[in-house]
Amino acid sequence: MKRAFAVFAVGGVLLATACRAESATSPEALPTSATPPASSPSQGASVTPTPRVERRTVVQRRSIRYSTRRVTDPGLARGTTRVARHGVKGVLTLTYRVTFTDGRQTAKKLVRKVVTRAPVTRVVMVGTRVARRCDPNYSGCVPIASDVDCAGGGGNGPAYVSGTVRVIGSDIYDLDRDGDGIGCD
Structure with a gap:
């Protein structure tokens, strides 16, 4: 006698049972006592699987x-x-x-x-x-304007220089009237 195993699903649970096979020629042959239960999916009843x-x-x-x-x-x-x-x-x-x-x-x-x-x-x-714009012809800051005069002098501006400045380029505002290289002295 040979042993065969039958697997059934009941309520979403797999069951395995050992059975004795009566015939050695057919391994699928099961004894009549090992027939699947009436609620198995092979007979048309639906089994709802448990959600994973x-x-x-x-x-x-x-x-x-x-x-x-x-x-x-x-x-x-x-x-x-x-x-x-x-x-x-x-x-x-x-x-x-x-x-x-x-x-x-x-x-x-x-x-x-x-x-x-x-x-x-x-x-x-x-x-x-605030950036002061100074004329590069003078050392010290002489503002760049249409006319620059020495402060306290008789000029009419619009810009004025207070203190002395050295002429290092051309004297475009005529601040060094005596020509010694120092303006507004």
Whole structure:
């Protein structure tokens, strides 16, 4: 006698039973006492399988934008900017508990929210210095205008020079009247 095994599904559970085979010629031959139960799928009754539920931990990372701070700088000319420190994006780590039923996502719950790397603020220096425009023909600052006169003199301006200046180029405003190279003396 040979042994054969029969496998049946009852209520979503697989059952295996050992049977004695009466005939050695057919391994599939089962004794009449080992016939499948009436509720087996082979006789037309439907068996609903139990859903397969799986839980996973999912980690996502998102970037955090950095902010920009503007700081006035009297050492820079008005209207100019300079980046003193570059900004760096931060990182936010989100941990979720995700439930899948038969391969489809059915639930998602936020478990933890952590700032992994804080953003670094960008710093921009903004110039506030008013640039004085000086004529290159004089040492000391003689403003560039349609006419420049010595302060306290008899000239009518519109611009004035206080103190003495040295003429290093051509005396276009006629500030050195005596020709000694020093104007407004």
